[in-house]
Amino acid sequence: MIDPDVAAWILDFLLRQTLDDSLVHRLILSLPIPAPSPSSPLHRTLILRRLSSDLSRRSLSPRTLHSLELLSSLPRPSSAAALRAAYAAVAADLTVKPLRPSSRGGDDDGGGGGGGEGGGEGEFYDAVNRIWNCRVADLEAAAEGAEGAEAAAGLVSPELRATRREMEEAVVDATVRAGLVVRYTEERAFQAVRVYLEEAWKELGPSFLELAAEALIGMAKGKGLEMENPNSSKPSPEEGSRLLELVNHSGTVNKRGKEIIEENTHEWDDLFGSPLPANPVEEPHVSYPQKGKDSLLVKDNNQFILRKRRKKWSSLEEETLRKSVERHGVGNWKFIKQCHPSIFKDRTEVDLKDKWRNLVRH
DNA sequence: TTAGGGCTAAGA
DNA sequence: TCTTAGCCCTAA
Known part of the structure; x- marks a missing residue:
């Protein structure tokens, strides 16, 4: 298992190489980085x-x-x-x-x-x-x-x-x-x-790995640990690919990673905490809860239904909603959601409407 | 897509 | 037990 810090150095180095996007996606999923x-x-x-x-x-x-x-x-x-x-x-x-x-x-x-x-x-x-x-x-x-x-x-x-x-x-x-x-x-x-x-x-400037490599070379030549000359020769893309191969064979690809690769989804966005669709129209609708940590099973009339887990509105969400209504008026819930896709990523248009109803009620 | 009624978990 | 906030359902 690769140490998370080392994984971050490797990723930081490889992201700067001219590697294919699909390889980068696989890397992000393979390496144990938080x-x-x-x-x-x-x-x-x-x-x-x-x-x-x-x-x-x-x-x-x-x-x-x-x-x-x-x-x-x-x-x-x-x-x-x-x-x-x-x-x-x-x-x-x-x-x-x-x-x-x-x-x-x-x-x-x-x-x-x-x-x-x-x-x-x-x-x-x-x-x-x-x-x-x-x-x-x-x-x-x-x-x-x-x-x-x-x-x-x-x-x-x-x-x-x-x-x-x-x-x-x-x-x-x-x-x-x-x-x-x-x-x-x-x-x-x-x-x-x-x-x-x-x-x-x-x-x-150069990645940490490159600086470390330079320092090691310096040591080998008996020059001590000097980390200067940031523009020294960079490892070639081929070297990056070989390193990637090494990572892929280390057996760290987790189950979720494999699933995501198979589904060919946008793994990048997971790392930024706020997935943003390439085109807002394609944004996934979150009104129907799916099995997972954000849903819970509720018994209703002798049958179990999947219900979205209750999530308290943050002050940022609340403030954004207030300002948006001020600017765009009441009732434009879909538009307001599109304006702030990352802030309202866990809310549906109906959620916005319901929250506004609560806000004006009290 | 939105409005409004209703249900329910959470907390006082 | 009551109130509130978050969520769901349905009609238009």
Whole structure:
């Protein structure tokens, strides 16, 4: 059995190599690492790796935005200017995406819901609401208030505020909308993320294993334990693969890990404590309890039914609900949930409605 | 998807 | 035992 600290060093090293995503997924499941705390170096490496993965798959999604938000909330946010630029570019790209000719779909769009003319605009309005009137508005509010001000200020820039105004204008003006499509290209967003990642990886420096290896080599040469020269030669991807093989043969793949690999789910997100779907529409609905630690069996009329385990509302959930209702009004429960997927990850729209009923009752 | 009635676990 | 909060069911 590998020591958790050693496992974390191995993972931290391998995450920086050009390994295939599926291998990284298997690694995360195989190694006995606890969920990294936001202050641990591994946390930053994991988020950067997830972002790199989005870039290499050329797939920018709300998950990408979430990664950038997480990075800005870390104790010492790296490459602040590039991070702000990447956030603004990705937010704009995700909003404008439905307006691009390639996304509007032909007659075989198969997506249902809307379709036809105006479908792209509909999705655009929805994205403006979700990203700019909700997500970015929250950041701006937080940047001005005391709560999370530092993290939010790391993302809020004059450029972001200007783009938000532009998006609002585009909702009512077709000419502005057309301008957005020309200006906010997908390539522009990719480029901004690429620039940020280059800077961030550079700032991160070598992994602990690399430093240790250098020190060992130094010792072998009789030079003592010097841990300098961070840009010395990195182990090759092949070496990373061999190490991975070693880990896989150590027999530490747990049962749950195997199940998840078989189900091909998104193992990354488990490590961040707040799974975020690539597309909010695909978010799993939690209204029907499933067997597990979050459910309990209750006897009802001589038959057992599965019931969701009672979970007290946290002050963060309560406060978020209050602010959301203030901003978006009563009754928009689904929208409010979509605005705060990580905070309300364990709640259904009905839960939000029920909680609000309780809040106004007393 | 939402509103509203009703049930029940938890705690005073 | 009573109240409250969280959850479920059903109709629209």
